[in-house]
Amino acid sequence: MIRNLPGRLAQGGVMPQDADDWRPFDEVYRQFADPVYRFCAVQLGSLSAAEEVTSQTFTTAFAAYERLQPGSDVSPWLFRIARNAIVDQRRQAARAARELALLSGAGRAPALAAGELAEVRDDVRRLLVAAGSLPWRDRQLVGLRLGARMTFQEMALVTGRSPAAARRASERALARVRRAVGM
Amino acid sequence: VSVTEDLTGPATRVEELGPEERRLSDLLDELHAPVSASYYAHHRLGMATVLPDEAPEERGGRHGRAIAAVVALAAAVAIVAGYLTLRETPEAPAAAASAWHLVSSPSGETLAAVACPAAGDCWAVGSTLPGSGSTPSRVGIEHDDGSGWTVATGATPDGGVLDALTCVGAGDCWAVGEISGAGSSQPLIEQYAGQTWKRVTVPTVGPTGQGYFAGLGGVACVTADDCWAVGSNTGVAQQPLVLHYDGMAWSVVAGPAITGAAGGRLSGVACVGADDCWAVGAAGDAPLVERWAGSQWAVTLTPSLGGHVDTWLAGLTCLGPEDCWTAGHSGAGDTLQPFIGHYDGRAWTHVATPHIAAAGGAQLDAVACASADDCWAVGAYPGAGSLLPEIVPMSPGGSPAGGSAPASAAPASAAPASVPPVSAVARAATMPLIEHYAGGTWTVVRPPSGMPSAELIGVSCDAQGGCRAVGTITLARG
Numbered sequence: 001m002i003r004n005l006p007g008r009l010a011q012g013g014v015m016p017q018d019a020d021d022w023r024p025f026d027e028v029y030r031q032f033a034d035p036v037y038r039f040c041a042v043q044l045g046s047l048s049a050a051e052e053v054t055s056q057t058f059t060t061a062f063a064a065y066e067r068l069q070p071g072s073d074v075s076p077w078l079f080r081i082a083r084n085a086i087v088d089q090r091r092q093a094a095r096a097a098r099e100l101a102l103l104s105g106a107g108r109a110p111a112l113a114a115g116e117l118a119e120v121r122d123d124v125r126r127l128l129v130a131a132g133s134l135p136w137r138d139r140q141l142v143g144l145r146l147g148a149r150m151t152f153q154e155m156a157l158v159t160g161r162s163p164a165a166a167r168r169a170s171e172r173a174l175a176r177v178r179r180a181v182g183m
Numbered sequence: 184v185s186v187t188e189d190l191t192g193p194a195t196r197v198e199e200l201g202p203e204e205r206r207l208s209d210l211l212d213e214l215h216a217p218v219s220a221s222y223y224a225h226h227r228l229g230m231a232t233v234l235p236d237e238a239p240e241e242r243g244g245r246h247g248r249a250i251a252a253v254v255a256l257a258a259a260v261a262i263v264a265g266y267l268t269l270r271e272t273p274e275a276p277a278a279a280a281s282a283w284h285l286v287s288s289p290s291g292e293t294l295a296a297v298a299c300p301a302a303g304d305c306w307a308v309g310s311t312l313p314g315s316g317s318t319p320s321r322v323g324i325e326h327d328d329g330s331g332w333t334v335a336t337g338a339t340p341d342g343g344v345l346d347a348l349t350c351v352g353a354g355d356c357w358a359v360g361e362i363s364g365a366g367s368s369q370p371l372i373e374q375y376a377g378q379t380w381k382r383v384t385v386p387t388v389g390p391t392g393q394g395y396f397a398g399l400g401g402v403a404c405v406t407a408d409d410c411w412a413v414g415s416n417t418g419v420a421q422q423p424l425v426l427h428y429d430g431m432a433w434s435v436v437a438g439p440a441i442t443g444a445a446g447g448r449l450s451g452v453a454c455v456g457a458d459d460c461w462a463v464g465a466a467g468d469a470p471l472v473e474r475w476a477g478s479q480w481a482v483t484l485t486p487s488l489g490g491h492v493d494t495w496l497a498g499l500t501c502l503g504p505e506d507c508w509t510a511g512h513s514g515a516g517d518t519l520q521p522f523i524g525h526y527d528g529r530a531w532t533h534v535a536t537p538h539i540a541a542a543g544g545a546q547l548d549a550v551a552c553a554s555a556d557d558c559w560a561v562g563a564y565p566g567a568g569s570l571l572p573e574i575v576p577m578s579p580g581g582s583p584a585g586g587s588a589p590a591s592a593a594p595a596s597a598a599p600a601s602v603p604p605v606s607a608v609a610r611a612a613t614m615p616l617i618e619h620y621a622g623g624t625w626t627v628v629r630p631p632s633g634m635p636s637a638e639l640i641g642v643s644c645d646a647q648g649g650c651r652a653v654g655t656i657t658l659a660r661g
Contacts, residue, residue: 033215033216034214034215034216036216037214038211038214041211041214042211047214051216051217054216087565090565120213120214121210121213123210124210124211124213124214127207127210127211135493135512135514135519135544135546136519136544136565137546137563145200145204145208146204146207146208146211147208147211149200149208152363153320156293156320160293160613160638160655160656161293161638161640161655162293162295162309162310162344162346162360163310163320163344163363164310164320164344164346164360164361164363164368164398165295165344165346165640167363167368167396167398168396168398168400168415168448171396171415171417171448172421172445172465172495174203174204174207175421175446176445176468177207178203178207179445181207181210
């Protein structure tokens with residue numbers, strides 16, 4: 001179980017060592033469902049869209065899990081899947097919006113719908129709205145930092161940038177989010 | 184880093200987040216993945232026991248793994264432009280093949296900067312990504328002697344990254360970045376003096392301790408004994424950081440304090456003389472331009488760069504005292520757009536560039552010029568399924584021409600046969616953005632065919648018209 005697995009798993013990550021030591025995917029889901037959902041919510045600014053993308057992320061991950069190389073770290077792998085699912089969702093949303101002539105020009109992230117506003121506290125709503133106003137790469141970093149509580153090194157593994165680049169980019173983004181929330 | 188685990192539920196991680204980050208993160212604790220959102224519910228309730236036929240991983244899994252294997256061998260890329268003959272117009276931005284081609288890198292490094300002090304003598308610096316677990320990042324240095332890129336020997340301290348590079352001559356190069364550990368960082372400077380890269384002594388930048396970060400993102404030299412490095416120091420509030428090399432040692436040079444809670448930071452520096460250097464970055468949500476006129480660094484008012492929401496100047500190059508370019512981004516969220524500014528000897532002005540109608544916007548990270556009429560800017564945009572974003576030609580006034588309807592530049596169906604399989608392209612999360620200046624106009628240039636998901640971070644040009652751009656492949660397996 002979790003406590004007996006070596007390496008990174010002992011720090012909250014997941015590292016399958018060999019075929020006999022693979023962690024049941026249910027455990028992966030239980031550990032990462034909320035962080036992935038929060039990451040998606042920050043990225044998308046919409047709880048319903050985050051729900052959809054979270055589902056897609058774990059469906060894709062489940063299908064690919066058995067092919068994950070032994071020794072691979074599940075956390076960055078999983079969040080890269082989530083990141084790609086978010087990109088797909090945003091492109092589909094932008095395309096649908098254009099087709100429906102509801103929006104013109106660049107696609108926009110779905111805003112928090114009126115029905116969703118009642119579901120979250122005001123400061124959480126302000127956080128999500130503020131994150132939604134960030135450049136896309138900064139939004140990704142804020143989602144990983146605040147939603148998944150990743151270190152800058154882990155963020156680098158997901159984004160492909162250096163830890164220093166992740167840290168520097170997220171500093172300014174987090175400052176803006178702090179101001180928006182009133183912290 | 185301390186860790187707590189709850190074996191009855193999801194593991195809880197206590198990270199290196201600072202107190203303010205922690206409070207923000209705690210707000211999100213009230214968000215929980217709804218049961219209806221879960222793979223778990225789908226499978227447990229039998230709602231989707233078989234994956235859809237079009238599930239990307241199923242559709243292209245075999246191809247995806249093949250691409251991943253290639254990427255693993257060349258996770259960092261160098262793109263080398265030969266003779267830059269491509270001249271694309273906004274009306275037909277993707278009609279011609281790209282003049283850029285992909286050059287593989289020998290290691291799995293993220294390359295952030297490139298410089299060529301002489302023909303057949305190029306350096307690139309960056310960092311290796313951290314490995315699994317607690318393996319820290321390390322400095323990455325590569326060299327091309329004309330026969331291909333190889334990993335260079337030198338100081339590669341754990342926790343170090345190099346983000347900028349400049350060469351005074353073939354045997355005199357500087358690279359700057361930062362070295363981190365225990366939730367803090369300090370500036371890192373390395374020098375190549377003809378034999379190997381060595382880490383040099385850098386004054387400690389205070390305050391120090393967990394949560395305090397100081398690092399460098401730009402470096403430029405006037406002569407071998409007159410160099411500047413710029414970055415930021417995040418203490419109580421983020422402030423620009425400027426260091427100077429006088430031929431003997433690096434020292435911190437005081438600069439103007441940037442007011443406002445968001446503070447300021449510098450990302451690029453360029454010099455055209457001992458008394459004429461520029462540095463760019465961001466002050467809060469506004470562009471930040473500072474100038475060294477021989478005695479002190481001072482903020483330069485740039486009203487013609489203003490008026491744009493959230494402008495961040497990332498890269499800078501100067502061809503002379505009356506010809507400098509800066510590139511970055513402006514706008515928020517999905518309105519994020521590349522931003523290019525020019526200095527003509529009198530003032531900095533915003534220069535119109537094609538509107539990139541990619542969902543999620545686009546940004547530039549670096550700019551370099553081979554001549555006054557031949558400049559390149561590189562960056563990235565989130566892309567999945569096409570090799571070019573949708574591009575709207577800009578009118579002279581800086582607004583999209585011909586209304587706001589974007590014109591598709593390169594639908595996936597029109598992509599050449601040599602592009603990666605759909606499993607790779609369709610799942611690409613980031614695509615490189617390449618823009619070219621010629622004839623008084625910036626245009627978007629097609630990335631080379633076969634370009635996987637990647638970001639371009641640095642670019643350098645020589646007087647012969649050859650340019651090189653470096654970055655990182657971001658193709659995700661899975």
